[in-house]
Amino acid sequence: MKAEMIMDAIGYLDEALLLEYDHLDDTEKKKNYFVYIGWAAAAACLCLVITLAAFHLFGRNGDGGGTLAEKETQAPGQTEAPYSTESSRPTEPAASGNPQTEIPSPVTGSPAPLIVPDGQPQNPQTERPGIQDRNPDTEGIPQPTGTTGTQAPETEAPEPPQTDIPANVTAQPTQKPDWESMWTYFIAQVPSEMGGGLDDYPMAGRPTEGHDQVVDENESVPTETPDKFVSEEYFMQHSRWSFTLNFSSGLYVVRESSLVDLELDQSLGMMPLHIRETEVKHLNFTRMVQVYTVKHIAKEAALAIQIDPWNYYLVYNLSYQPKDMASFMQDLWLRKTVRMLDIELPDAENPKHFSDNDKNWDVLYAYDGAALEGFDEAYSHCCVRIELTSSVYGFSGMTVSLYSDGYVKWQMLGKRFYFRTDPALAEQLMALYENEY
Amino acid sequence: MQDEAIVELYWQRDERAINETEMKYGKYLLKIAENILLNREDSQECVNDTYLKAWNLMPPNRPGVLSVFLKRITRFVSIDKFRRRNTSRQKASEYTLALEELRECEYAEDSMDAHVDQMYVTECIRRFLNTLPMEKKNIFVGRYFYMDSVKDIAGKMHLSESNVKVQLYRMRQDLKAYLMKEGGIEL
The missing domain is CATH 1.10.10 (Arc Repressor Mutant, subunit A)
Structure with a gap:
């Protein structure tokens, strides 16, 4: 093999190999550039050291710097300006025998005496302006904002840098719930047979920025305590009424008055309730509730629940009026996302309290921690809760929905919180529905 | 001018491509040619030949790294010119x-x-x-x-x-x- 062949073969080497050598030129230039910077920095440091040394030798104690003529002009107690080094005063008038040399204080920004070419100041003064303002503790310490010599007439001390920071810069943004991501996450957890999926979910009730407000400003909240036997008109006027149900393997508690409405999502489903008459009477349920229908809250995809205190069942109002209850219940039955449940009421006189340790709730997200904490303490046993409290009594409207995979949606005046129950309990509860109906 | 723009000029058959190439890479190409030929005039001639070959090669070629592409051409052209010299003219480059x-x-x-x-x-x-x-x-x-x-x-x-x-x-x-x-x- 001849050398020429090898040489020709080298001519076909990869670009990457050749580029490496090309880049050496650029690196070399950069290195040279940094070398110059390094030398400049070294020179600057050397000048700084010399300046500091000069300060130390001639300016710190006030007796080492300047000439004898300068010292004689100084009043007792006066000290030399910290910047008055020999090196910084190339046209020092004292050197030419002028005893009236003055050096302005850089702190006060006093004008320096004008120096004429022959070194004589034009405005010889015997007192140094601003000398009384100097702090003896800082004598000899170079002032970072001062001028360095007498060559700068009418030099003012530079103003300190602006420290005003706009309020919007320092203000910490309030942490708000990430509705979008939470919503997406939640919907992804809902199985398709339960109406899950972003495309299937009705977006009418989707939380937005405007839903952060807990209490509706347009809502007039009466301050007086309503009569227990309020009229239907009063209910309709102050529509958010209390209703608390707790489902847990047949356990059931009614805490507050009666149900007026539940705002539900049709596609995700909601459990209608069947309440026995005796227990309701036992809880003085009947005296509060009339047969009424709340329609004004129902909106589009949302459903209204109608309660008949004499029959004690809850009915889905699927945005249409069923012909009769039988057909309606059949309709509900066909919708697998909707179930009914017989509920046993505990003894109202001796309500059962459940252990706080029996927590089956795994809070995925909580916007109002205090409210959730109180809620969980009282109903920590629950795997499903439905609560719709009344603004009349100082509560906020709330709906809770259970999903077969254990997820629960808790909606309170537009705010939605999501929990995950104990999967075993959720499965048990759903099995109970299946067995009942 | 970026290499991509220069290549684009070649593709557009714009004669400014030659000027831009010479401005950006002329001295590097000349250095390679002189390393091989050890003659200023011959080297400049090889560089000009490089531009001509580049003009003929683009299109259809679209080199990834224009500098290496040009240097490679210069190298081959210069070596070829060196070999065509009489032995007596082959200096110790x-x-x-x-x-x-x-x-x-x-x-x-x-x-x-x-x-x-x-x-x-x-x-x-x-x-x-x-x-x-x-x-x-x-x-x-x-x-x-x-x-x-x-x-x-x-x-x-x-x-x-x-x-x-x-x-x-x-x-x-x-x-x-x-x-x-x-x-x-x-x-």
Whole structure:
């Protein structure tokens, strides 16, 4: 093999190999550039050291710097300006025998005496302006904002840098719930047979920025305590009424008055309730509730629940009026996302309290921690809760929905919180529905 | 001007491409040509030939790295011009010195060359270079592709000339062994 062949073969080497050598030129230039910077920095440091040394030798104690003529002009107690080094005063008038040399204080920004070419100041003064303002503790310490010599007439001390920071810069943004991501996450957890999926979910009730407000400003909240036997008109006027149900393997508690409405999502489903008459009477349920229908809250995809205190069942109002209850219940039955449940009421006189340790709730997200904490303490046993409290009594409207995979949606005046129950309990509860109906 | 823009000018058959190429890479190309030919006029002629070949090659070619593309052309054109010279005019350029150095890698009869594929040798050399550290690789490329002098390479690599020479010598020995072993060119 001849050398020429090898040489020709080298001519076909990869670009990457050749580029490496090309880049050496650029690196070399950069290195040279940094070398110059390094030398400049070294020179600057050397000048700084010399300046500091000069300060130390001639300016710190006030007796080492300047000439004898300068010292004689100084009043007792006066000290030399910290910047008055020999090196910084190339046209020092004292050197030419002028005893009236003055050096302005850089702190006060006093004008320096004008120096004429022959070194004589034009405005010889015997007192140094601003000398009384100097702090003896800082004598000899170079002032970072001062001028360095007498060559700068009418030099003012530079103003300190602006420290005003706009309020919007320092203000910490309030942490708000990430509705979008939470919503997406939640919907992804809902199985398709339960109406899950972003495309299937009705977006009418989707939380937005405007839903952060807990209490509706347009809502007039009466301050007086309503009569227990309020009229239907009063209910309709102050529509958010209390209703608390707790489902847990047949356990059931009614805490507050009666149900007026539940705002539900049709596609995700909601459990209608069947309440026995005796227990309701036992809880003085009947005296509060009339047969009424709340329609004004129902909106589009949302459903209204109608309660008949004499029959004690809850009915889905699927945005249409069923012909009769039988057909309606059949309709509900066909919708697998909707179930009914017989509920046993505990003894109202001796309500059962459940252990706080029996927590089956795994809070995925909580916007109002205090409210959730109180809620969980009282109903920590629950795997499903439905609560719709009344603004009349100082509560906020709330709906809770259970999903077969254990997820629960808790909606309170537009705010939605999501929990995950104990999967075993959720499965048990759903099995109970299946067995009942 | 960016390389992509210059290439685009070539593709648009815009004569400004030549001017832009000369402004950006003219002196580098001239350096390579002078390393090979050791003659200013001939080198300038080779650089001009480089522009002409580039003009003819683009399109259809669209080089990834324009600088390497041009330097490669200049190298081939210059070497070709060097070989067409009379022996008496072949001065002791860096190319001549590098070629003499590479003769240390010769290991077989001339008749073998007819049986060896050029690109296969290139592949062997590429694999050999990939076994080397970056510093040695750059020294090799600088010497035998760009035909830079040992002094120039030593300056770029921040090494002594003797160090560069020693490394080049060892690489040549290793290359010869590699070509004989990995190349499988023995007949």
